[in-house]
Amino acid sequence: MTASGRSFPRILRLALSDIVARLYLALCAVLLVGALAVTVADSSDESMAGVIPLLATAPVSLVLLALPDNGAMLVVAVVIGAIVNATIIGCCARALRRGGGSTDMAS
Structure with missing residues (x-):
């Protein structure tokens, strides 16, 4: 459990x-499939x-790109980067919809 329960x-x-x-x-999946199709062709x-x-999946995918040089590592880096970024996007979207916070930036 996390601190928030x-x-x-x-x-x-x-x-x-x-x-x-x-x-x-979905956009990341389309970009990855397109890139793989072009690379194979x-x-x-x-x-x-x-x-x-x-x-499209930076910065996480760029950090993971330092893994061993292999074609599969490109796919792994993009997939993990997309999931991490989508999680952050989803949390931010939920927080913005929920609102309730003060708009005062000084506090």
């Missing part, structure tokens, strides 16, 4: 159930299509 899986489920987070995950090994999903 909510478990991590519950927070993750609530964050990823938000429509904005799901749209972000390109036989010259000069494809830069993998950069777009990495940038």
Whole structure:
């Protein structure tokens, strides 16, 4: 349990159930599938299509890109980066919808 009384899986489920987070995950999935399709179809090994999903899931995917050099690591970095970013997006969207906080930035 966390300090607020909510478990991590519950927070993750609530964050990823938000429509904005799901749209972000769908966009990342489309970008990843498109990049993989272009990379498979390109036989010259000069494809830069993998950069777009990495940038869409930055900064987490860029940190994970330091893992061993392998084609599967690109997919792992993008998937984990998308999930982390979608969780943050979902939590922020829920907090903005909930409101209730003061608008005074000084306090």
